Structures are given as structure tokens and as C-alpha cells.
Amino acid sequence: MAISTTFYNLWVAAIDFGTTFSGYAFGSREELENDPTKIFAPVWQAADGGLISSKTPTTVLLDNDENLVDFGFDAETAYSELSENGEHEDHYYFRRFKMMLYDKVRTSKLTVDTKISDIRGRELKALTVFSHAIRYLKDHLLRSVKERGGSFVKQEEILWVLTVPAIWDDTAKLFMRKAAQEAGIPGHQLMIALEPEAASIYCQHLPVEKLEGSNSISAFQPGSKYLVLDAGGGTVDITVHEVKNNGHLKELDRASGGDWGGTSVDMAFKQALADIVTEGMIEGYCHKYTGDYIELLRDFEIKKRKCGQGNDSNHLITLKVPVTFTEECAETMAKDLTTLTNESRFNNHFYWKSDKVRIDMPTFEGFFQPACIGIINHVKELFKSPKVKGVKKILMVGGFSESPLLQDAIRKAFPDCQVIVPQEAGLAVLRGAVVFGYNPKAIDSRIAKYTYGVKTNEEFDTDKHMESKKExxxxxxxxxxxxxxxxxxxxxxxxDEAQAERSYEPLTSDQTEIGFYIYTSTDDDPLYTDYCENIGKFLVAVPGHDGDRSVSVKMIFGKTELTAQATVVRTGNMIPAEFKLPECEQIE
Incomplete structure (x- = not known):
């Protein structure tokens, strides 16, 4: 959906909905015009004070009636208390659920009825959970605006920007738009920003002293080419940009990436625990002592962020272990943790003592290896592409890019490249989304990730078409x-340029609308829609019942979202063209 031409925003507000952490930022148009980096983002803190972050955990707590109880750090604390009192079973607790959406996109069609599971396996509609999270951040942001002197700001004066990974397809973007609208953000005041693009735009405005690894202002001068490595909690988004003479960005190669984000480090740690005490014990402990399980992972998160900060190979990482974990292990496994560790591949690598476990540095760093290897191998493949020829800079952004260990791995893997990391790399996407909302024309062109086409019919040709397709x-x-x-x-x-314009007409006289079913393919030019992916459809009303009833449709693929313009050929009148998710007629 396009931004209304009658809408003029005085404020730009961005919501970065991440896998592990989410947050928001905002700025006034007046301030952004003078200084694009003058953007406010709050600081969040866990109730125990153990973790202070520029974002809050992407965690949603709902009651049994699907009403929001709390979000973020407060949701973690509330659920821990409910768990201690045995009252948690009447609640839904969702954490890190953004990756579930990514998995749904990869494995099946995403619809408004798609369901995701909470920490105990109870299912709810994904749209409900996502909209609750966005509404919480939206309302929290509005309160922050008022507290900072914007008490007279009207909601209709705010342009909202929602970030999504560049590797997500159009179906997932449409799903997020729908969730934002359900959360009370009007569609005509909402933009979708691609995460690595937003970060790239923001870094252009930073002074050189805030770009670690950049030795001159030439990093973002016209003609500069660089690879953007956006390493978040769940996914890693990679794109390649060139700065044009007008200062705008041009995408050189299509966005790509994979699930090598910071959560893969957590998964490696949890797998190590499972190798010692079994997956069944870990799963049972999570359900029985959810609060303590959350505390264990929170302490791991703190240590994970510090890993690689000058520690030698003899250093030991110490984690706090809840007493309930030790007790549950002894009761479930009939052995203590030291005995179980000695019988595992982690003998002489994990050392248990009272309420702590100490892990040697090589083992702890090994938790990072799956992510580092996945990222490095993918970037190496990208550098083989002719489109990336001459690129000698890597811009690392995203929360996981703040990891010294990941930075070191990238520098060692690509010694001929200048690796640039902005200060507060984890906020680059969020702040960049505000800048993008202020100046959406900062990106001049993008590269199509897929071949796009429309499902249609044409007169049967025996020399060209399959007999089974005849109707x-x-x-x-x-x-x-x-x-x-x-x-x-x-x-x-x-x-903003239409990439293709086609004229279509209804097949029957009683047809009142034409549905343009949009398909994508990894092939250059498929003949049929078989083995292609249906990502949704445009519905266009057709005029009258007599004369020329053809409709001219322009599809614009270069924006962050797929849009279309439809015109009645006979009259020249513009008619609405609404994009809907596949197999979901109920989207309004």
C-alpha cells in the first residue's frame, strides 16, 4: 500500500521487530532535516538489573483469553513469577517467535491463519501474537514522545516504519503489514524498510570516528562499493551497495542470507547441555522451571556478548546455574552433573561447582563456530559473483555484529577487505529505518531476487502447449x-518505475473482477506456474458488461513492497489494486 499523497508526517517512528530483541526509535522531521542522526531510542533494563540493552526481548505474555499481559523484560519477569506460583499454565508465553515466521515462509505458505507455538507447545494465530507485540511497542513509543515534549503530537502526524529482513519474501512483508494494521497503525501511514538497507543509509551519515575500521571519509563517497553484513538475532541479511553520484544507494546484487544469527550460538550451547543431560531433561526442565531456565539463558546472553574481548585460551567463562537445574538433573538422570559431564564429549571442558558452571574458552568459542562458518562461506560465494567485483569493504551491522569474536572471524577470513563496524551496530537498523522514513528515495534501485510473473491463460497452441493444460x-x-x-x-x-505493463481482459461477460495471481520462480523464464510459488494476488474490479473491458496493469517491483496500478483502458480511470496473501480471501 502506498503512503497517501495527502499525508504529511511531522514525526518518523520506527519499530525494529527482531528475533531476540525488539525496539523503537523516533525523530521529528525538523530535527532530521538538520541532523539525520538525531534520533531517540530508549534504554531497556531487566528487572534484576543484570542486563541493560538498547532493545528489549521479543517476548510476549498473554492470558488465557489471548489478552496481552506484558512484553519484553517485564514479560520474562512476570512469567517467572507465575511459574514459581504454579499459575503459568493458564498463560501463553512466546519468545523468539519471529524465526517461526521465517521457517513458515521457507516450508509452507504463510496465511493470516498460520499458527505458531509458545514455549509449552500451545498454538495461537501468528497474526495475534505479532500484532500484540507491535501494539505494545507502538503504545510505548507514543508515551515516550509525550514525555519528551511531544504531548501535542497527533497520531495522524506520525509516519511509521516497520523493519523486515531483506531475504523475506513479499508474503512475509504483507503479513507484517497486516499485523501492524491490526495493532492500530493505519496502512496509509506505514512503510516497510529492509533491514540491511536501513543500516546502510544510517551509516552514510555517521562521522568517521564512529565507524570502527574506517580510516577515511571515503567509505561512503560516490563510487564506493561495499557489502552490508546485517547479523541479527535470527537471520543474517547480506546485500551489496554502491554509492551513486547523488549520494543515493544502488543495489549491486540481490539480497541473500540465512539463519546464522546470534540464536544459533544459543542453540549450540543448549545442544551442549542436551549432550550432557539429554534433550528430554532440558525440555522437561524448561516447562517445569521456566523462570530459572530464562535466567540461565539470560546469563549466557551476557557472557556471549563479552566473548572475544581479549580473553586468552586458558580463560574460563563462568555461568550461574539455578539450584533447581542441579536438583532436577539428579532426580531425572540419577547422576550428578559432574558424572554426566565426565561421560560426555565435554569431559574436562565443563566444570560444575555449586551454583555455577565454568566452561573453557575454546569450548565456549566453539558455540560461535556454526554461525561464523555459515556467514563466511556465504560471503565467499558472493565474492565470486561478477556483480561484486571490486568490492573491498564489509560493513557489519546488527546486534550479532557487535560480537568481537564474529568481527575477528570476518577480518581473518577476508584479510583484503576493510571491515567497518559502526558504534552501537545493533541500533544501526533501527535508526536507519527512521532516516529511511524521512527520505525513502535514498535507495535508487534494487535487484530482483526472483522471476515474477502472473498466472494467465492464452489461446492453445498444439506446437507449444501441453495437452493436459487445455481448457x-x-x-x-x-x-x-x-x-x-x-x-x-x-x-x-x-x-517507483513500473517494471512491466500488461493489458488484460475478463474471459466471460459476467466477470466483475480480475484476480492477478502473482508467482515467483528461481528460473529465468518458466512457461507454466507449475513448481512456482504463489505469493498472493491483486484483485482489480473491471467495468461494465459491454465494449472494451480491458484493464492495463502496471506492477512496481522496485519498492520494499510489491505494488500495482490499474487503469481502465477505455476510460483511463484508475482503479484500486489490492494485494492479498495467498488463499486468504478474508484479508481486508
């Missing part, structure tokens, strides 16, 4: 399921 409509033989290509994979997409 007779009003006495005419048609070939169905034709893939009518609009954009080819790898094509440069100029922002």
Missing part, C-alpha cells in the same frame, strides 16, 4: 497456468 472457455481452447513474466531474476529494478 475450453466459451467455445475457445485456452492453455491454462501460463506464467506471464513481468520481471526476471537478477534484473535491476528502478524504484
Amino acid at each position: 475450453i472457455i466459451n467455445g475457445v481452447e485456452y492453455c491454462t497456468d501460463i506464467f506471464d513474466r513481468h520481471v526476471q531474476k537478477g534484473q535491476e529494478l528502478i524504484v
